[in-house]
Amino acid sequence: MKKLAIRIAFIFIITVTSACGKSSDQLNTSQALQSNEEQPQGQEDTEDDDLEASPDTEEIKITSHNSQQESKPNNVETPPDHAALDIPTSDSLIHSPEGKNLSQVEWKPGAPDVTLPIRFGTTEAELVLGLDHPNGTKAVMIFPSTPVGWQLDLSGDTGVFDEYGELQEGYKIQATLHDFDQDGINELIVTAGDSIIDLSIWVYSFTTVGDLQKINPIKQELSITGQTYIVLDGDEIIAPYGSQGLFNFYKYVDKVFMQPVY
Structure with missing residues (x-):
């Protein structure tokens, strides 16, 4: 147990x-x-x-x-869209084919300077129109990135200026931007006249340069005369002349204005 x-x-x-x-x-x-x-x-x-x-x-x-x-930085090459001047079509020196005013800035003797902001590709600029000193007409391209301004070449067969380089009495100067070759960089058109029988037209192109202070990037591409107003139609400038309703045509081809035969 x-x-x-x-x-x-x-x-x-x-x-x-x-x-x-x-x-x-x-x-x-x-x-x-x-x-x-x-x-x-x-x-x-x-x-x-x-x-x-x-x-x-x-x-x-x-x-x-x-x-x-x-x-x-803004690398878009399309220039800013500036509205046309709010002026009667009869006072415009630059028309569309439909007869609408295309001028974006206007200056008359006795008025303050006027400015048109511009963008050539990625380069900002301003066109200043006014009375020069001590005399003459100011048409200067200013680039904010530099302290230098370049006077536009207003030479050519024109009678819109007097012996001092000032606009004739009753005349005005207008300007606008237009891309003739659709490359995204506008050309500049400047016109001066009396809206009746005397008109001068200048067209300028922009070229990128290494030093804006030493090299003028603005080149005069065309200097012609006409009457009353011009028409911008695609790659063409149409300028009336004479009293019979005749027109001169200038076509922008490969960066050069040519006068085609129709």
């Missing part, structure tokens, strides 16, 4: 020990499962944090992009 009691006690101890070990393993397994279950929760918290942070991140990216856009 004594041996039987000792054997029963030994079996009981082994059973209890085994049970305790199993509980410990179960506890460890439970902790591991709990740890694994908590990890996705942690990931969800991280995703939530990312979602909460993403608007700020997106805002920073957008702000940075806008800043780069603001600091990046």
Whole structure:
């Protein structure tokens, strides 16, 4: 009996020990499962944090992009669109084929200087028209990037100026931009006349140069005369002359004005 009691006690101890070990393993397994279950929760918290942070991140990216856009120079070569002068068609020296005024700036003797903003490709400029000093007519191309201004070449067979280089009494000078060859860089057209029988027309092109202070980038491409007004039609200038409703045509071909025969 004594041996039987000792054997029963030994079996009981082994059973209890085994049970305790199993509980410990179960506890460890439970902790591991709990740890694994908590990890996705942690990931969800991280995703939530990312979602909460993403608007700020997106805002920073957008702000940075806008800043780069603001600091990046405008390389678009299309010049700005300037509205035509609000003047009667009868006072305009530059017309469309439909008879609408195309002049964008006008100056008359006695009036303050006027300015026409221009963009030649990526180069900004301003045309200033007014009374020169001590006499003469001011038609100066100014480039804000340099302190130098270039006087336009107004030479040619013209009677719109007096012996001092000033506009004749009752005359005016107007200007506009027109892209004759559709290359994205406008040419400049300047006209002066009395809207009746006397008209002078000059056309200028722009060429990119290395130093605007030393090299004049503006070249006179055409200097002609006509009457009343001119018409700009695509790559052509149409200038009336005489009293019989006749017209001269000048076509811009390969950067050169030619007078075609019709």
